[in-house]
Amino acid sequence: MTPLGREEAQRRAAEELSKPGYAHESLLDRLYRTFQQLLGDATDFAPGGSPVGALLAALLLVLFVVALVTVLVWLARRSARATTAPGDLFDGRAMTAAEHRQAAERLAAEGRWAEAVQERLRAIARDLQDRALIDGLPGKTADELAAEAGRSLPAFAEELAAAARAFDDVAYGGVPGSPAAYAMLRDLDERLRLARPVAS
Known part of the structure; x- marks a missing residue:
């Protein structure tokens, strides 16, 4: 061949x-x-x-x-x-509580209520972490945040659960957000900043 x-x-x-x-x-x-x-x-x-x-x-x-x-x-x-896990509170950004609050206020002023609600709950989470009222945040869901913070601050447990639901609704449930939802989170944030944990 x-x-x-x-x-x-x-x-x-x-x-x-x-x-x-x-x-x-x-x-x-x-x-x-x-x-x-x-x-x-x-x-x-x-x-x-x-x-x-x-x-x-x-x-x-x-x-x-x-x-x-x-x-x-x-x-x-x-x-x-x-592929971030559904319900993950943070989206990879490292910001302080004050930066999250500023972002939330700016978004609220622009009428972007869903994003403002998310940023305000992130501000709450970062502030609670900074005060050692909850453990580290990577991968933590809004519901986990509410449950953990509710143990340290039992007087706020129901409001924290409601805030977590508001976050989940706008972040994953397609709810557009509202001035009322944002006002509830802003008020909660301000009162949480003054709250002191219950001794275990």
Whole structure:
């Protein structure tokens, strides 16, 4: 059997790959085929299959695996950042209670009540954390905040639960927010700042 020239082999490969069976090739199959082609090209590069060709093939294999792992890690991290757990009180920003209050007042002045409600509850949460009335906040939901703060400040437990519901309604329930909801949270925030915890 006469060996095929490079151009003839490429033509036959293109004909083969244009058949309907290859139209729905999976990503893994495509990656494997590309990798096989790269290995073949690397070994063809060195005449007579010398050790240099084998070394080049091994180097390509290592580079391919490193690139694949890098892409998979990047995709996993991106996916983890994009999927914040429903109910998560904070959205990754590190702001002080005063900064959250300022943002809430600005949003309220603009009539953006849903966002103003969220920022005001974040101000409450940050203030309670700063005063060591609740534990650290990463991943904490509004309901968890209300339950934990309610143990330290039992006189405010019902109001904190109502504030958590208002936050969840506007953040996840599609409720547009209102001046009344914001006023309730602002009043609660101001009274909580003066409150002292009950000794356990």
